[in-house]
Amino acid sequence: MKLWQRTKQAVYMAYASWKGKGYDFSDWSGRTFWGIDNSQLATNETIFSVITRLSNTLSTLPIKLHQNYDVIVNQAADVLINEPNQNMSSFDFINALEVSRNESGNGYAVILRDVRMQPSEIIPLDPSCVTEFIDRDDGSLWYEVRGESKNMYVHNMDMIHVKHIRGPNRWNGLSPIKVLANTIKYDKAVQDFSLSEMEKKESFILSYAANVSNDTRDQIIGDFRRFYKENGGILFKEPGVEIDKLKKEYFASDTLSSEKITRSRVANVFNVPVSFLNETGGGTFGSNEQEMIRFVQMTLSPIVRQYEHEFNRKLLTKDDRKYGMYFKFNLGALLRGDTAARTAFYQMMLRSAGMKPNEVRQFEDLPPDKSEMANQLWISGDLYPIDLPIAERKSTTTSTVGGGEKSD
Missing domain, CATH: 3.30.1120 (Arylsulfatase, C-terminal domain)
Known part of the structure; x- marks a missing residue:
C-alpha cells in the first residue's frame, strides 16, 4: 500500500478509537467463545506444564519505562504496565501473548491509538485469525486480521508480534507443538496402551x-x-x-521410561532445564542458583529482549527513543540467590561504592530511608561518603617523626 493508504489506515484507527464504544476494534472482532478446548495444551500435561511455567514467569517480571536509567511514566507506559485494555491487566496481557507464542508459535496484539497517535489500548488476537503479507508497492509488512463480519489490514507498526524462530522466507514463527508432533503421538500411544492393559x-x-x-x-x-x-x-x-x-503385558517401568523421554524432548524444544518438568535424573548443576542462571541466560533473556524490542519500536516514537526512553524487564529478581548470597553481594556493592543503601532497599522491596545519607555512595574505611576529603577521614596509621611515633 502507498503512503496515502497507510495514512488513511492510521487516521481510521485513531478515529475509531476516539469515537468510543461501538466503533472500536474489539467490537469489530467480537466473538463468542464456547465449546471444549481439544488443543494439545489442554490434553498434554507436560506441554501444559512448560508453557505455564514460561508464561507465568514472564508475566511476573516487573517492566518499567526508563529514560537514561531513570524510571518515568508516560501514556504508553501507563497503557502497557497498568491497563492494556478494558478487560485485562498487564499480567493477563503478557500471559496471553506468551501462551499464544508457545502454543501456536506466534502471539499477536493490535495497538489502538488516540487522535494524537499515542497508544490507547493493546488487544491480543487469536493467532489463527492473523496472516502476514508483504505489500508489493513498498515492501512493508502488513497483517490481515479476519473477523466475523469483515477483514482488517493492520500495518506492522500497529501490531505487537512475538514469535518463535522463523525461516528467512517467512514472517510467522514455527510452532513448538508442531515440532513435538511425533513425541506427542508416541506419548499418547504409550498412555493408551498402558491404560488399556491396566483396564483388562x-x-x-x-x-x-x-x-x-x-x-x-x-x-x-x-x-x-x-x-x-x-x-x-x-x-x-x-x-x-x-x-x-x-x-499381563503392562510394565510400569515402560510408562516411566516413556514419560522420561517425553519430558526430555519437550524441555529441549522449549529450551528449559529438564528439572523444571520434575525430572530428577541427569542434573549437572551444583546448585539451584546455577540452574536458574542458565535458565535466565539461555531461555528468558532472548524472550525478554524480543518483547522489549517490540514495545520500544511500536509503543515509543523515534523522538522518545532519541531522548533515551526504553522499556525494560527486570530479571534481577530471578538471580538474587539465597539470603547468604544476596547479603554478600550487597555488602560488596556498598563497600565499593557500587550501590547506594536506598538502592539495596529497593532491590529488596523495602521503602527508601528518608535520610540523605541513604542516597550517597560509600566506600570502606569504614565507611565514608565517597566525596569526603581524605584529610577529614580518620586514620590509624603511624609514622616515625624525629625518632618517635606520631598518629596521623
Missing part, C-alpha cells in the same frame, strides 16, 4: 483331563465362571484340572 480383567487358562465327563466339565466351567464373575471366593480344584494365570 485377569485372564486364565483352564485345563482339564481328557477323561473328564461332560457333566463334570460343565460343572467345572460353571464354578470357574461364578468365581470370575464374583471376582474371588472359594474355588475347589478337582483332580485333573489345572488353572494357570496369564501374565
Whole structure:
C-alpha cells in the first residue's frame, strides 16, 4: 500500500478509537467463545506444564519505562504496565501473548491509538485469525486480521508480534507443538496402551483331563465362571484340572521410561532445564542458583529482549527513543540467590561504592530511608561518603617523626 493508504489506515484507527464504544476494534472482532478446548495444551500435561511455567514467569517480571536509567511514566507506559485494555491487566496481557507464542508459535496484539497517535489500548488476537503479507508497492509488512463480519489490514507498526524462530522466507514463527508432533503421538500411544492393559480383567487358562465327563466339565466351567464373575471366593480344584494365570503385558517401568523421554524432548524444544518438568535424573548443576542462571541466560533473556524490542519500536516514537526512553524487564529478581548470597553481594556493592543503601532497599522491596545519607555512595574505611576529603577521614596509621611515633 502507498503512503496515502497507510495514512488513511492510521487516521481510521485513531478515529475509531476516539469515537468510543461501538466503533472500536474489539467490537469489530467480537466473538463468542464456547465449546471444549481439544488443543494439545489442554490434553498434554507436560506441554501444559512448560508453557505455564514460561508464561507465568514472564508475566511476573516487573517492566518499567526508563529514560537514561531513570524510571518515568508516560501514556504508553501507563497503557502497557497498568491497563492494556478494558478487560485485562498487564499480567493477563503478557500471559496471553506468551501462551499464544508457545502454543501456536506466534502471539499477536493490535495497538489502538488516540487522535494524537499515542497508544490507547493493546488487544491480543487469536493467532489463527492473523496472516502476514508483504505489500508489493513498498515492501512493508502488513497483517490481515479476519473477523466475523469483515477483514482488517493492520500495518506492522500497529501490531505487537512475538514469535518463535522463523525461516528467512517467512514472517510467522514455527510452532513448538508442531515440532513435538511425533513425541506427542508416541506419548499418547504409550498412555493408551498402558491404560488399556491396566483396564483388562485377569485372564486364565483352564485345563482339564481328557477323561473328564461332560457333566463334570460343565460343572467345572460353571464354578470357574461364578468365581470370575464374583471376582474371588472359594474355588475347589478337582483332580485333573489345572488353572494357570496369564501374565499381563503392562510394565510400569515402560510408562516411566516413556514419560522420561517425553519430558526430555519437550524441555529441549522449549529450551528449559529438564528439572523444571520434575525430572530428577541427569542434573549437572551444583546448585539451584546455577540452574536458574542458565535458565535466565539461555531461555528468558532472548524472550525478554524480543518483547522489549517490540514495545520500544511500536509503543515509543523515534523522538522518545532519541531522548533515551526504553522499556525494560527486570530479571534481577530471578538471580538474587539465597539470603547468604544476596547479603554478600550487597555488602560488596556498598563497600565499593557500587550501590547506594536506598538502592539495596529497593532491590529488596523495602521503602527508601528518608535520610540523605541513604542516597550517597560509600566506600570502606569504614565507611565514608565517597566525596569526603581524605584529610577529614580518620586514620590509624603511624609514622616515625624525629625518632618517635606520631598518629596521623
